Amino acid sequence: MNLIIKSLNFSYHSEDVFKDLNLNFNSGILNLVSGPSGSGKTTLLNLIAGLEKPSSGLIMLDDNIQSSIDKFVEPEKRNIGFVFQDFALFPHLNVKQNIEFSENGNKELFDTLIDNLSIKNHLSKYPHELSGGQQQRTSIARAIYSEPKILLIDEPISNQDKNNKIEIIKIISDFIKDKEIVCILVSHEEINNIAQVETRSYTLS
Numbered sequence: 001m002n003l004i005i006k007s008l009n010f011s012y013h014s015e016d017v018f019k020d021l022n023l024n025f026n027s028g029i030l031n032l033v034s035g036p037s038g039s040g041k042t043t044l045l046n047l048i049a050g051l052e053k054p055s056s057g058l059i060m061l062d063d064n065i066q067s068s069i070d071k072f073v074e075p076e077k078r079n080i081g082f083v084f085q086d087f088a089l090f091p092h093l094n095v096k097q098n099i100e101f102s103e104n105g106n107k108e109l110f111d112t113l114i115d116n117l118s119i120k121n122h123l124s125k126y127p128h129e130l131s132g133g134q135q136q137r138t139s140i141a142r143a144i145y146s147e148p149k150i151l152l153i154d155e156p157i158s159n160q161d162k163n164n165k166i167e168i169i170k171i172i173s174d175f176i177k178d179k180e181i182v183c184i185l186v187s188h189e190e191i192n193n194i195a196q197v198e199t200r201s202y203t204l205s
Contacts, residue, residue, distance in 0.1 A: 001026075001027040001061065001062055001149070001180055001181075001182055002024060002025065002026055002027070002061075002062060002182070003024075003025040003048065003059070003060070003061055003150060003182045003184075004023075004024050004025075004058070004059070004060045004061075005021055005022060005023040005024070005025075005048075005057070005058070005059055005060075006022055006057055006058040006060070007020050007021075007022065007056070007057040007058065008020070008021040008022070008047070008054050008056075008057035008058070008059065009021070009054060009055040009056045009057050010040075010043065010047060010052065010054045010055055011055055012043070017040045017043050018040055018043075018044075018054075020057075021057070023202060025182050025184055025200075026182070026200065027176070027180045027181055027182045027183075028176055028177045028180050028181070028198075029176070029177075029183070029198045029199060029200055030169075030172065030173055030176070030183055030185050030191065030197055030198065030199045030200070031182070031183060031184045031185065031199075031200050031202065032185055032186075032187065032191055032199050032200065032201045032202065033184060033185065033186045033202050033203075033204065034186070034187070034188070034201065034202070034203050034204070035203050035204030035205060036205070039204040039205055040204055041154075041186045041204055042085065042154055042186065044184075044186075044204070045082070045152045045154055045184065045186065047059065047067065048066070048080070048150065048152060048184065049075055049078065049080050049082055049152055050066065050067065050072070050073060050074060050075035050078055050080075051075055053067065053072060054067055056069060061149065061150065061182070066078060078149075078150065079148050079149040079150065080148050080149070080150045080151075080152060081142075081143030081144060081146050081147075081148035081150070081151045081152070082143060082152045082153075082154075083136075083139050083140050083143045083151075083152070083153040083154060083156055084139065084154055085154040085155050085158075087127070087135045087136055087138070087139040088139065089127040089135055089138060089139060089142075090127075091126065091127050091128065092126075093126070094123065094124050094125060094126050095119055095122050095123045095124070095125055095126075095127075095130070095138050096123040096124065098127070098138055098139075098142050099113070099114070099138065099141045099142045099145050100145070101142060101146075102142070102145060102146035102147075104145055104146060104147060106145070106147070109144075109145060109147070110145060112171075113141040113144060113145060113171070114141065116167055116171050117137040117138075117140060117141050117164075117167065117168065117171065118137065118164065118167070119134060119137050119138055119141060122134055122138075131159075132159040133159040133160050133161075133164065135159075136156065136157075136158070136159045136160065137160075137164070137168070140153070140156055140168060140171075140172070144171070144172070144175050147179065148181065149181060149182065150181065150182045150183075150184075151172070151175075151176060151181050151182070151183040151184070152183075152184050153172070153183065153184070153185045153186065154186045155186060155187055155188070156168055156172070156185065156187065157169070157187065157189060157194070158187075158188075158189075162194070165189075165194050165195070166194055166195045169191060169194060169195040169197055170195055170197065172185070173195075173197035173198065177198070
């Protein structure tokens, strides 16, 4: 499975963010996106998710158009798991309810996630009762549990200690490889300095 971005243009307040952007993201590996502040890393994720509309160009998942001049698939129909920088957990749901929001029903996956992400003892807590790191891991668990076709992750290890960073990278890498998912990860940290996993790097300028 490939996510293809072709001749993509996007402007914000009359300023070009992307001009004729062309990228090809493969499934089963961590596609790492880096670049200086203001280079459009989060905007790229929002465009792929359908939270923003490009001015022109194509976003395709294999042969299926997600965004173009003539076609726009709504975000909820794109089968995307998104880990936002601010976690975006539902404040009125506890950890267990947040993770199970997609109604997947895969108990084995649920148990693996809560064990490996060290949130098993926090299932009854609400987001305001969690540390930043615990909220981040809950958000990652929720995104993976939905078993998406595309997994978008914005700064997934910024609030974690070394052991949790390693565990998070490994569980994401194993999951996308097993399910052949397209994963795009934005991080200011050198992922392969933390855990040796298969990656491909892209730099926005």
